[in-house]
Structure formats: structure tokens, C-alpha cells
Amino acid sequence: MKITAIKLGRISVPLRVPFKTALRTVDSVEDIIVELHTDTGAIGYGEAPPTGVITGETHGSIIGAFKDHINKTLLGRDVDDLENLLQDLNKCIVGNHNAKAAADMAIYDLYGKLYNVPVYKLLGGSRKTLETDITISVNDPQEMARDTLNAVQRGYTVLKTKVGVNPALDVERLKAVRQAAGKDIKIRIDANQAWRPKEAVKLLNQMEALSLDIELVEQPVAAHDISGLKYVTERSPIPVLADESVFSPQDAMTILQHQAADMINIKLMKCGGIYNALKITTAAELMGVECMIGCMLEAKVSVNAAVHLGCARQVISAVDLDGPVLCKEDPVVGGAVFDEKKITVSDAPGLGISGIKNIVYID
Incomplete structure (x- = not known):
């Protein structure tokens, strides 16, 4: 199972009530969705929220991390090469934890689908x-x-x-x-x-x-x-x-x-x-x-x-x-x-x- 394409998208989900903390107030979830497509037709899903006041990540930084670094690290790689794949993901850019997390969970999703086993x-x-x-x-x-x-x-x-x-x-x-x-x-x-x-x-x-x-x-x-x-x-x-x-x-x-x-x-x-x-x-x-x-x-x-x-x-x-x-x-x-x-x-x-x-x- 090889990763053949990476697609990014946005979702917008309204909250029941505003979410208020000492750091921010939020009315809706506005997250980046990551899809890792493979030569078998399987798709791995990940998600990254913009949490600038906590992790420093914004929509722009998440998208940029994929387009400039993560995509070239993952495209063409075999999902079964899990350890090396995740090591390289972590090394390909300094910081950008939200973007890496989205890619990481999509890789684990594909790995579980490869062996027909739930990740947990x-x-x-x-x-x-x-x-x-x-x-x-x-x-x-x-x-x-x-x-x-x-x-x-x-x-x-x-x-x-x-x-x-x-x-x-x-x-x-x-x-x-x-x-x-x-x-x-x-x-x-x-x-x-x-x-x-x-x-x-x-x-x-x-x-x-x-x-x-x-x-x-x-x-x-x-x-x-x-x-x-x-x-x-x-x-x-x-x-x-x-x-x-x-x-x-x-x-x-x-x-x-x-x-x-x-x-x-x-x-x-x-x-x-x-x-x-x-x-x-x-x-x-x-x-x-x-x-x-x-x-x-x-x-x-x-x-x-x-x-x-x-x-x-x-x-x-x-x-x-x-x-x-x-x-x-x-x-x-x-x-x-x-x-x-x-x-x-x-x-x-x-x-x-x-x-x-x-x-x-x-x-």
C-alpha cells in the first residue's frame, strides 16, 4: 500500500455554545482535514485545528507545512514502512505539531486498514x-x-x-x-x-x-x-x-x-x-x-x-x-x-x- 496523493480540505462545525478559556473564545471548529490516498483505494484521515495561542499553528502554517515539507516526505512511500515513515515525518520540519499530528493519525489509519485491525x-x-x-x-x-x-x-x-x-x-x-x-x-x-x-x-x-x-x-x-x-x-x-x-x-x-x-x-x-x-x-x-x-x-x-x-x-x-x-x-x-x-x-x-x-x- 503506497501513498499516491495527499488532499487537504476545510471543515466548519458550529459549537453549541461559545467555548471560553483564559486564552481564547471560539464559536465554531474551523479545522484542516488531511486525506492520504493510496494505490489500493484506501484513504487515511487526519485533522489539524488552528490553535495559534497554544501551539502556534494557523490555517496557513498547517497548509504550508504540508505543501512545502510533509507532502514530499510521504508521497510514494509504503505504509508498511511505518517506523521509518513516522521518523521521517517528525524530522521533515521543525515544529508544526498540528500538521504532523494530522499526518501521523492518517498514517496509523492506513496501517490499521492495511492489516485489517483497529488502531487501538x-x-x-x-x-x-x-x-x-x-x-x-x-x-x-x-x-x-x-x-x-x-x-x-x-x-x-x-x-x-x-x-x-x-x-x-x-x-x-x-x-x-x-x-x-x-x-x-x-x-x-x-x-x-x-x-x-x-x-x-x-x-x-x-x-x-x-x-x-x-x-x-x-x-x-x-x-x-x-x-x-x-x-x-x-x-x-x-x-x-x-x-x-x-x-x-x-x-x-x-x-x-x-x-x-x-x-x-x-x-x-x-x-x-x-x-x-x-x-x-x-x-x-x-x-x-x-x-x-x-x-x-x-x-x-x-x-x-x-x-x-x-x-x-x-x-x-x-x-x-x-x-x-x-x-x-x-x-x-x-x-x-x-x-x-x-x-x-x-x-x-x-x-x-x-x-x-x-x-x-x-x-
């Missing part, structure tokens, strides 16, 4: 279902309480609550969310780098003193501030999850060696795809640190690839793959089934996707 079984096959949290966007406390009630009514038992916009309000936000959720719902919080180290410790201690029962706090300080992250981890009564601080297996090793966080969040768009994500899970497993599998604000193609990884590796103990359920519609044919909090992986070959509706192809 190729990677380990630990389980068939996952339970995701759902994001509560950062707003005023009353609106966050309403969104919390809606999520609980839809059956969610784990909430990922965004904080960090006007940190002075964050404790009030969490009080409102906890009151609306009740005592049996798990609440995770994500500051998206918004706090300073001492400020983070103060806020987290306030939340603990108020018995808000926070399960974990994600990326409380700036991504580059590893010493600040370690400072918070050592003093926080709430476990700390490193997210934007971990873009690569090397970043993960730095966090692990310095004991700068209690957990690591793996996102395919940060690390460049499944190939590098597997290295992070292995490093974390060896160091006795659990992982979360997360996503950016993405549609189902790329989140589906993360589902396969999450279903393969036991070291992944927390799931934040709510991108598709935040969307009003699903343009993807096949793949994992997202039934609110319950995600069921597909047993179809590869990543299980057979088509994508409403693509606007790019010349």
Missing part, C-alpha cells in the same frame, strides 16, 4: 469504552452554574471547569459550580497558564478550605515556568496536571525528572501525533505517573484518534475528549461513538472513519 488494538487494546468529562467555559459565576446544571442533566459526572479570567473571581466561580453540581460530581479546573505561582497556591488553598473538593488543577502557571509549576505542585493541596508545559516526550521527561507535576496531559496536537504520544505514556508509566488524554477544540477525526490511544494504554486514567459533544453537528462518517459522556471505540479497521461530509477542498 495495534497499540495495546486495553478497553473499548472511555468516560469523558465536559468543559464548563469561564464566564460569570451565575452562567457557569447554569452550564453546570445543564451538563449534570445530560448525565456528565466529571466537569472540567475553566478559570483564570479575572483570578479574583475564580473562587466564586468554583463555589457556584460546586453548589450547582452537588457533592457527587467530580470537578477538575483548568487555569490555562493564567496564575502566578504564589497566587495559584493561595487560590488552591482557599478552594480546599471551602471544601470545594477539586479533583485536580490543570496548568496553573505559564507553560515555560517549570520551577513555578514545581513550586505549586509541592505546595498545592490539589493534584497538579501539566498540559501546555508538555509538548514532546523530552518535555515530559523534564517534568517527570523534576517532579514538577502530579500528572501529564497528552494531546496529539501538542506532541505531533500518536507516535510521540506513545513515548510519553511509556515514560510516565516507568516513572509511576498517570496521564490524561485530552484534546484541543477539535472535531471528531482527531479526537477519534485520541480515543484509540486512550483505549490502548492503561496509564491513561483521565479523559478529556469532549470536542465532538461540544459541536452542534458531526460531519464524520464512522469512528468512535460519542454518546454524551460515554465514548465507544470503533472495531472497524484503522481509525474506523469512512468519510467526512461538507469538506471544502484546498487547491
Whole structure:
């Protein structure tokens, strides 16, 4: 099975409600779709969102990475040459993790289709279902309480609550969310780098003193501030999850060696795809640190690839793959089934996707 053509396209998927964090506000998913075509007729699918404030990637940089570097690296290559193919993909351009992730998952999709095996079984096959949290966007406390009630009514038992916009309000936000959720719902919080180290410790201690029962706090300080992250981890009564601080297996090793966080969040768009994500899970497993599998604000193609990884590796103990359920519609044919909090992986070959509706192809 040889890669004979690479097609890029755009999809636009409106969100149910605006997605708001300390870094950005988004009304719709506007992603680049990648199709790897082969001489057997099989097609491998990938997806890359523009996440400039997090990864530095834009629509233009994703398209440029393919046209100037990735296409010439992959065209004419044999899918069965998996290790060399993925090594060359990672070497062909510095950075551009979103573009690489889209190509990576499309290659794995083809590899599974070549051997008629779903990707999650190729990677380990630990389980068939996952339970995701759902994001509560950062707003005023009353609106966050309403969104919390809606999520609980839809059956969610784990909430990922965004904080960090006007940190002075964050404790009030969490009080409102906890009151609306009740005592049996798990609440995770994500500051998206918004706090300073001492400020983070103060806020987290306030939340603990108020018995808000926070399960974990994600990326409380700036991504580059590893010493600040370690400072918070050592003093926080709430476990700390490193997210934007971990873009690569090397970043993960730095966090692990310095004991700068209690957990690591793996996102395919940060690390460049499944190939590098597997290295992070292995490093974390060896160091006795659990992982979360997360996503950016993405549609189902790329989140589906993360589902396969999450279903393969036991070291992944927390799931934040709510991108598709935040969307009003699903343009993807096949793949994992997202039934609110319950995600069921597909047993179809590869990543299980057979088509994508409403693509606007790019010349």
C-alpha cells in the first residue's frame, strides 16, 4: 500500500455554545482535514485545528507545512514502512505539531486498514469504552452554574471547569459550580497558564478550605515556568496536571525528572501525533505517573484518534475528549461513538472513519 496523493480540505462545525478559556473564545471548529490516498483505494484521515495561542499553528502554517515539507516526505512511500515513515515525518520540519499530528493519525489509519485491525488494538487494546468529562467555559459565576446544571442533566459526572479570567473571581466561580453540581460530581479546573505561582497556591488553598473538593488543577502557571509549576505542585493541596508545559516526550521527561507535576496531559496536537504520544505514556508509566488524554477544540477525526490511544494504554486514567459533544453537528462518517459522556471505540479497521461530509477542498 503506497501513498499516491495527499488532499487537504476545510471543515466548519458550529459549537453549541461559545467555548471560553483564559486564552481564547471560539464559536465554531474551523479545522484542516488531511486525506492520504493510496494505490489500493484506501484513504487515511487526519485533522489539524488552528490553535495559534497554544501551539502556534494557523490555517496557513498547517497548509504550508504540508505543501512545502510533509507532502514530499510521504508521497510514494509504503505504509508498511511505518517506523521509518513516522521518523521521517517528525524530522521533515521543525515544529508544526498540528500538521504532523494530522499526518501521523492518517498514517496509523492506513496501517490499521492495511492489516485489517483497529488502531487501538495495534497499540495495546486495553478497553473499548472511555468516560469523558465536559468543559464548563469561564464566564460569570451565575452562567457557569447554569452550564453546570445543564451538563449534570445530560448525565456528565466529571466537569472540567475553566478559570483564570479575572483570578479574583475564580473562587466564586468554583463555589457556584460546586453548589450547582452537588457533592457527587467530580470537578477538575483548568487555569490555562493564567496564575502566578504564589497566587495559584493561595487560590488552591482557599478552594480546599471551602471544601470545594477539586479533583485536580490543570496548568496553573505559564507553560515555560517549570520551577513555578514545581513550586505549586509541592505546595498545592490539589493534584497538579501539566498540559501546555508538555509538548514532546523530552518535555515530559523534564517534568517527570523534576517532579514538577502530579500528572501529564497528552494531546496529539501538542506532541505531533500518536507516535510521540506513545513515548510519553511509556515514560510516565516507568516513572509511576498517570496521564490524561485530552484534546484541543477539535472535531471528531482527531479526537477519534485520541480515543484509540486512550483505549490502548492503561496509564491513561483521565479523559478529556469532549470536542465532538461540544459541536452542534458531526460531519464524520464512522469512528468512535460519542454518546454524551460515554465514548465507544470503533472495531472497524484503522481509525474506523469512512468519510467526512461538507469538506471544502484546498487547491
